[in-house]
Amino acid sequence: VSTQEALEARPRSPLSRERIVRAALDYIDANGLDALSMHKLGAELGVKAMSLYNHVANKDDVLDGVVELMWTEVETDAPVKDDWRAGTRALANAMRDMVRRHPNAATLTTTQSYMPQSALRTVQRHVAALTTAGLREDLAYALLRTVTSYALGSAYSEVAWSTGQPGCAPAVSDLLRPGTPEDLIPVANDFCGRYDYDNEFRLGLDLMLRGVEQQACPDAAKSAT
Amino acid sequence: VSTQEALEARPRSPLSRERIVRAALDYIDANGLDALSMHKLGAELGVKAMSLYNHVANKDDVLDGVVELMWTEVETDAPVKDDWRAGTRALANAMRDMVRRHPNAATLTTTQSYMPQSALRTVQRHVAALTTAGLREDLAYALLRTVTSYALGSAYSEVAWSTGQPGCAPAVSDLLRPGTPEDLIPVANDFCGRYDYDNEFRLGLDLMLRGVEQQACPDAAKSAT
DNA sequence: ACCTGAACACCGTTCAAGT
DNA sequence: ACCTGAACACCGTTCAAGT
Numbered sequence: 001v002s003t004q005e006a007l008e009a010r011p012r013s014p015l016s017r018e019r020i021v022r023a024a025l026d027y028i029d030a031n032g033l034d035a036l037s038m039h040k041l042g043a044e045l046g047v048k049a050m051s052l053y054n055h056v057a058n059k060d061d062v063l064d065g066v067v068e069l070m071w072t073e074v075e076t077d078a079p080v081k082d083d084w085r086a087g088t089r090a091l092a093n094a095m096r097d098m099v100r101r102h103p104n105a106a107t108l109t110t111t112q113s114y115m116p117q118s119a120l121r122t123v124q125r126h127v128a129a130l131t132t133a134g135l136r137e138d139l140a141y142a143l144l145r146t147v148t149s150y151a152l153g154s155a156y157s158e159v160a161w162s163t164g165q166p167g168c169a170p171a172v173s174d175l176l177r178p179g180t181p182e183d184l185i186p187v188a189n190d191f192c193g194r195y196d197y198d199n200e201f202r203l204g205l206d207l208m209l210r211g212v213e214q215q216a217c218p219d220a221a222k223s224a225t
Numbered sequence: 226v227s228t229q230e231a232l233e234a235r236p237r238s239p240l241s242r243e244r245i246v247r248a249a250l251d252y253i254d255a256n257g258l259d260a261l262s263m264h265k266l267g268a269e270l271g272v273k274a275m276s277l278y279n280h281v282a283n284k285d286d287v288l289d290g291v292v293e294l295m296w297t298e299v300e301t302d303a304p305v306k307d308d309w310r311a312g313t314r315a316l317a318n319a320m321r322d323m324v325r326r327h328p329n330a331a332t333l334t335t336t337q338s339y340m341p342q343s344a345l346r347t348v349q350r351h352v353a354a355l356t357t358a359g360l361r362e363d364l365a366y367a368l369l370r371t372v373t374s375y376a377l378g379s380a381y382s383e384v385a386w387s388t389g390q391p392g393c394a395p396a397v398s399d400l401l402r403p404g405t406p407e408d409l410i411p412v413a414n415d416f417c418g419r420y421d422y423d424n425e426f427r428l429g430l431d432l433m434l435r436g437v438e439q440q441a442c443p444d445a446a447k448s449a450t
Numbered sequence: 451a452c453c454t455g456a457a458c459a460c461c462g463t464t465c466a467a468g469t
Numbered sequence: 470a471c472c473t474g475a476a477c478a479c480c481g482t483t484c485a486a487g488t
Contacts, residue, residue, distance in 0.1 A: 014454080014462050037480060051483080059481065064402070097278050107335045110381045111258075115400045115417060120409040123416050141415050145382065146429045153378020156335045157370065175340045177289070184345040190366050192340060195327075204371045204433065211432035242470080249451080260463060278474050284462065 009074065015047060017055045021065030027107040028066065038062075051199050060112075067108050068116035074098050075122045087129050088143065091122070092151040092205050099155035106159065113137035143212050150208060154201050159194040240272060242280045245341035246290030253291065253330040263287075285337075292333050293341035299323050300347045310434050312354050313368065316347070317376040317430050324380035331384065334377065368437050375433060379426050388415040 023044050028036050038059055042049040056062050078094035081087035099106040109120050123144060130140035161175060180188075248269050263284055267274040270291050283286050303319035306312035324331040348369060355365035386400060397414050405413075 038428065038482085040481070048454060048456090049480090050484095053482075054438055054452055101412065106275055107332060110332045110335060110385050112398065113385055115386065117402070117405055117409060117415055120412050120416070121407070124412045127379075127412070137415070142420070142425055142428075145420075145425065146379075149378040149382045150375050150429070151378070152381065153376070154375040155369075156377065156381075157374045160335050160338055161340065175338065177339055177342070180345070182344060184349065185340060187345050187349045187352070188340050190352075190362075191345075191370065195367070195370075200370065203367075204375070207433050207436035208429065211436065264461070264465085273473060274461090275465095275474090277473055278463075 015045060015051065015055055016178065017065065020045065020113050021062060021069055024062050025066045025069055025102065025105055029102055033105050033107070056202045062139065063108055064112050064116075066105055067112045067114070068118055070098055070102055071116045071118035071122065073101070078122065078126075080125050084130050084133040084135070085213070086207060087126060088147055089205060091126055091144075092147050095148060095151040096155040096158075096201060099152065099159060105161040106156070110156075139212070144202055145210075146208060147205070150204060151201075154204065157196055157199055158201075162197075229427040231441060240270060240276065240280055242290065244272065245277055245280055246287060246294055247299065249287050250294055250327065251331055252289045254327055256331050258332070263410060264363045288333055289337050289339050289341075291330055292337045292339070293343055295323055295327055295330065295334065295380070296343035296347065298326070300343045303351075305350050309358040311354050311436070313372055313434060314430060316351055316369075317372050317426075320376040321383075321426060324377065324384060328384040331381065339358060364437070371433060371437075372430070376426075381427065383422055383426075387422075392446075 020041065023039055024036060027041060027044055038049040038052055041062070042052055045052075047206040052062075057063070074091075074094045077097065078087075083175060099109075124146055127137065127140045130143065131137050135143070172185070172193055176185065176188055177193060242368075245266065249261060249266055250270055252266060263274040263277055266287070267277055270277075277287075281290070299316075299319045303316040306315060324334075332407070340358065351369055352362065352365045355368065356362050360368070397418055400417060401410065401413055
């Protein structure tokens with residue numbers, strides 16, 4: 001009997017908001033955002049749907065938690081660095097990686113309108129690093145707003161229109177509604193088709209950082225290649 | 226009797242996919258994305274929910290139509306111009322305006338994964354303008370990808386974290402979960418609070434355009450101020 | 451303190467009628 | 470050709486029990 005109990009006991013650790021949120025993110029990653037329901041989430045945790053309401057306020061609360069969790073990943077992936085350019089680049093890359101790691105859940109970032117603590121802490125730390133490096137505080141905030149917007153926007157486009165995983169065939173046709181006129185197919189191909197995501201992202205980022213550098217601290221400006 | 230009929234006949238024009246999609250966008254604008262259901266959408270058009278299925282495949286089809294419709298607005302708002310910089314700027318502004326005009330619906334752009342015809346036509350026209358101006362075609366596509374990603378990313382952040390309409394009080398507290406520690410409040414204030422959206426957007430855009438200009442057509446480069 | 455059965459209003463969608 | 474009644478499985482959420 002005891003061994004049976006041990007087997008059935010796998011989802012036995014006590015329920016908690018944290019465990020629910022983590023399970024929700026896993027489920028969305030695996031099955032898509034639309035597939036998530038309180039019923040299925042409960043089943044995933046070995047419990048009926050109503051039990052969840054002892055630990056979370058409602059479904060929206062769960063989704064808020066998922067966003068917070070994703071921002072936590074960004075926080076740990078993007079520590080500040082001595083060189084503020086390197087630190088800012090690391091932040092942009094961490095955000096992009098987060099979106100690519102959770103393509104099904106990442107759009108929640110635009111939908112849920114709470115500012116998670118983990119996001120605020122990340123901003124706080126990077127602003128501090130930027131001002132320490134000599135940037136005016138308002139410029140530091142502006143820089144972070146611009147860079148984070150760009151990072152998220154790029155990553156969203158990438159996952160929304162990417163033609164499957166790196167290994168897969170082009171299959172741009174999957175992105176097109178059946179009726180699409182012939183002459184637009186090459187456009188879709190060139191715009192969404194295979195190109196060097198990493199390189200293009202880095203290029204756009206460099207553009208911004210170099211521009212800010214020239215504008216914000218002309219003393220440290222170096223000639224571009 | 227005839228006058229009564231005329232009054233009741235307001236939603237009487239024959240149902241069609243186009244009319245359904247337009248009503249859906251209006252409804253989302255007014256009531257939020259989550260509030261839209263086939264039942265309510267039917268009611269809005271003076272019809273039972275099931276009737277809609279004579280004109281659209283399912284709810285997802287409606288949402289695809291909404292995205293297509295929003296891209297149509299971008300298309301008409303962003304004609305190409307003789308000066309490619311001005312044309313690209315106009316495109317970025319048209320996309321940002323679209324998101325700001327439909328804050329509740331705009332996130333569908335990241336969610337629905339079909340490439341709408343109106344989006345493809347817009348890209349096609351702007352690529353043509355850029356190559357006519359002398360840019361290499363692959364660079365034209367890269368430029369448009371970068372600029373559109375930036376425009377969407379900025380606009381999403383703006384509507385997601387903006388503290389109410391221009392006229393309203395700051396109310397950054399609405400963005401914060403009750404438990405948020407004191408020291409993060411000023412961070413939220415400076416990061417999401419009132420700043421010059423228009424100006425900051427224009428600045429980031431200029432950064433990119435100037436960078437591309439220097440890189441892609443050094444012959445036409447002019448010294449920056 | 452935490453889980454559940456029963457129940458509610460609502461949802462997307464189908465299908466066999468109605469006209 | 471287009472609308473509808475009835476019906477289905479599913480959804481979020483509540484509340485009064487159960488332990």
